[in-house]
Amino acid sequence: MLVALLPGDGIGPEVITQARRVLDALAIDGLVFEEALVGGAAYKATGHPLPADTLALAKRADAILFGAVGDPDCDALERHLRPEQAILGLRKELSLFANLRPATLFPELADASALRPEVASQIDMVIVRELNGDVYFGEKGMRKTATGKREGYDIMSYDEDEVRRIARVGFETAMARDKKLCSVDKANVLETSQLWRDVVIETHAEYPEVALSHMYVDNCAMQLVRNPGQFDVIVTGNLFGDILSDQASMCAGSIGMLPSASLDAAQKGLYEPIHGSAPDIAGQGKANPLATILSAAMMLRYSLGLPEQADRIEAAVAKALSGGARSPDLGGTHSTREMGDAVLAALT
Numbered sequence: 001m002l003v004a005l006l007p008g009d010g011i012g013p014e015v016i017t018q019a020r021r022v023l024d025a026l027a028i029d030g031l032v033f034e035e036a037l038v039g040g041a042a043y044k045a046t047g048h049p050l051p052a053d054t055l056a057l058a059k060r061a062d063a064i065l066f067g068a069v070g071d072p073d074c075d076a077l078e079r080h081l082r083p084e085q086a087i088l089g090l091r092k093e094l095s096l097f098a099n100l101r102p103a104t105l106f107p108e109l110a111d112a113s114a115l116r117p118e119v120a121s122q123i124d125m126v127i128v129r130e131l132n133g134d135v136y137f138g139e140k141g142m143r144k145t146a147t148g149k150r151e152g153y154d155i156m157s158y159d160e161d162e163v164r165r166i167a168r169v170g171f172e173t174a175m176a177r178d179k180k181l182c183s184v185d186k187a188n189v190l191e192t193s194q195l196w197r198d199v200v201i202e203t204h205a206e207y208p209e210v211a212l213s214h215m216y217v218d219n220c221a222m223q224l225v226r227n228p229g230q231f232d233v234i235v236t237g238n239l240f241g242d243i244l245s246d247q248a249s250m251c252a253g254s255i256g257m258l259p260s261a262s263l264d265a266a267q268k269g270l271y272e273p274i275h276g277s278a279p280d281i282a283g284q285g286k287a288n289p290l291a292t293i294l295s296a297a298m299m300l301r302y303s304l305g306l307p308e309q310a311d312r313i314e315a316a317v318a319k320a321l322s323g324g325a326r327s328p329d330l331g332g333t334h335s336t337r338e339m340g341d342a343v344l345a346a347l348t
């Protein structure tokens with residue numbers, strides 16, 4: 001089994017190092033790693049954020065463990081050369097259309113949540129974010145209006161097949177949990193959202209046991225803070241899912257805690273923390289590696305067929321937190337490496 005390791009930029013290499021230590025400690029037979037450059041690091045070395053070699057490795061691998069991309073040195077580059085294009089390119093090239101973002105509060109972190117402990121303790125949901133469409137991939141550009149003003153545009157579009165396939169992932173995810181699916185859109189304003197809602201309702205016929213509800217995205221943002229316990233599975237578009245999952249992460253303690261899986265139709269996947277490259281703390285040993293370590297656990301479960309090993313990692317993370325491991329984002333002083341040490345020490 002080949003895992004492509006793509007550390008990327010900023011804190012990416014630091015958090016991937018800790019995830020690799022944990023995977024090595026499991027001593028899984030036949031698991032091999034190959035590393036490649038991606039993002040700003042790749043641009044600086046090769047002139048492209050997603051070099052052909054990196055893409056070829058990602059295609060060849062059984063799974064990809066990805067750190068983060070984003071580098072302020074690249075802010076002035078044309079959009080197609082910016083580090084973020086690497087992750088968008090991988091999602092598109094590998095047809096990774098389904099992004100699963102579990103948001104669960106480890107009970108030990110009730111004090112770190114942005115919510116009151118009695119509200120925070122209700123958080124146990126999966127946000128299913130569509131990854132191959134929406135404004136991210138629609139036509140975009142910069143033009144001059146008739147009066148000479150600069151005008152930027154990003155076209156938001158979804159076709160019904162794109163909505164149907166992510167709706168099915170939402171329903172399947174709900175079937176494996178509490179059978180409650182909330183579809184989030186902005187159907188009172190957007191045509192794409194009206195189509196989204198229609199197709200989700202049509203797809204519901206395939207999953208009659210699932211209780212389906214619909215919510216506007218603005219209301220959902222509010223409900224995540226007011227009453228997060230009402231959510232089991234949320235299915236939503238690319239942009240709304242990006243924003244809502246960052247919000248959910250702070251309800252669950254920290255953006256440094258949330259892992260994610262980006263899957264194709266055959267469960268091949270790219271696994272990454274939902275956080276970005278955090279250039280402000282890069283190289284200082286302040287990053288929380290737990291989201292990446294938990295992403296490695298998701299990789300073992302979803303793409304490599306090793307659920308017991310995934311359980312071991314998740315149990316070790318819980319034990320490390322119970323033992324008081326806290327990086328600065330969680331209100332503590334543990335360094336990135338010390339967080340990794342605590343998980344390693346807790347592995348049984």
Ligand code: GGG
Binds near residue numbers: 066084274
């Ligand atoms: N590990 C996540 C990451 O690197 N995020 C940077 C980024 O550009 N993300 C775009 C997106 O998730 O929509």
